[in-house]
Structure formats: structure tokens, C-alpha cells
Amino acid sequence: MSYPELNKFAYNMRQNILEVSYHSGTSTHLGGALSMTDVMAVLYGKVLNYDPKNPRWVDRDRFILSKGHGVLGFYPALLEAGIISREVFETFQQNGSDLIAHPVMNLDLGIESSNGSLGHGISMAVGIAFAAKKQKKHFQTFTLVGDGETNEGSVWEAAMLASHLKLNNLTAxxxxxxxxxxxxxxDVLHIDNMAERFKAFGWHAIEVDGHDITELVAAFEIAPIDKPKAIIAHTIKGKGVPFMEGDNAWHHNRLTKSNYETAISSLQESVE
Structure with missing residues (x-):
């Protein structure tokens, strides 16, 4: 099954990532934003239950960005979903803006949590999911974790607790x-079996191509019984911009006028 509307959602996100990064006039975390784009497009384009006109709706699904430096892959999703305006979006990293280099909790803008220190977001997501169970609420909680972030012990403490509490309303x-x-x-801390690690902590783990919209949708639709779910999305850093793909120099870097124009051109060519 194909999802042209989600592919369009992801394309628009990538274009906005490049544009707002360039016009911010500063260095930004481009590589990891582009790797998470397709996941975010599926989440905000199909999976999450939310009301863009009422971001404080009590029964909304919750999304926690645990890899807080990935905001460039988050704010464009909020824009495309109609939760924030273009006017707000274009203030990214400008003086007085609510949209800075890491998310700061602002429910009116659809930002559920403040995240900077890695390893904290998944812990917060576990708490929210557990509270929903205790209060007999039916909303789902989702959190996006960076693979480098899993070097943090707090990630695995949270994973262990989520399994113990049987949080089948939680997806990481x-x-x-x-x-x-x-x-x-x-080379930093050898991890080559991410899915097996989550399974060992009692999670239902699914491995997918993180740039395949159909695979992502199918993974989100699987409902685990009495355990949390982990979707291990194999992605490419800098996805969508050929000269950035797999080049860690773009983990955090600044777009010049020439490489911005090259990036936009190659992105447009990819859909022609």
C-alpha cells in the first residue's frame, strides 16, 4: 500500500528543514533531523490522535522528543500538521523565539516536554504512559530516541520499568x-543489536527501514499485548540530501548559500 500524502508530508518537512536552517543564520543539527523525517511524517500525518486547533485537548496522544537536539525534525512536523503557524515556525533560533535549538515545553505549540540532556525523554514518556494507565485514560504515548542516546543508562532503566509496568500504551x-x-x-560504544536489547528488556521490538513509509505505518499499527513497543527504524543521517547522507560533518553544521541551493535542488530532483 502506498501513502502519497505521507511522502508529500515528508518532502515538505525536508524542504522546511533546509530553509529554516539556512535562514536562521546559525549552525543546526541537520543530519539527525533529516534521518528522523519519515518517522515524524508518519507519526503526525497518520498515527497520532490530536486536534491542531486544540493542542491542550486532554485526550490527545502524547509525543516526547527524547533526542532533544532533533528539533529540526520536530518543528516542521508541527508546521505541516497545522499545530504551529508559518509565522511562528520562521522564528526558529531568532531572538525571543519559542522555537530554539532544543524543545521547551509549550503545550499551545504542541511541545509536550523540555528536552536537552539525552536519556531523559524516554523516562518522561514512561511516566506519562503509567499515569494514563492509573487514570484510565486511553491516549497513547510515543517517544523518539536517538541511537547514540541509548549509550545513557537512564534509557535502559526506563525501558526496564516500562516492561515491568506492562505499558502497552507506550511506543519508543x-x-x-x-x-x-x-x-x-x-566506535563509541558498540551496539549492533538494538532490537535484541529491547527484547531482552521485555519490549516488543520491530525492525523497519526508517525511510519506508509503508513499513513504518505497518509497524505503528501492530498492537503489542501487555508490553511496550519499540520500533527500531534503520535510517541514514542526512537522508534526502546526497552530499549530507552518511557524512557526520552534518551532525551539526551551517548551510552556506551555495550548499543550501545545492541541497534544495537535489531534494527537488529526487521527486521529479
């Missing part, structure tokens, strides 16, 4: 692009 997505600030994940 791992943006498994296999690179982080200091290089390849395998």
Missing part, C-alpha cells in the same frame, strides 16, 4: 542512523 522509536556527535556508534 529509535532513530537508528548509527552515527552520533563523536562518530560511528559502533
Amino acid at each position: 522509536i529509535v532513530d537508528y542512523n548509527k552515527q552520533q556527535n563523536d562518530g560511528y556508534g559502533k
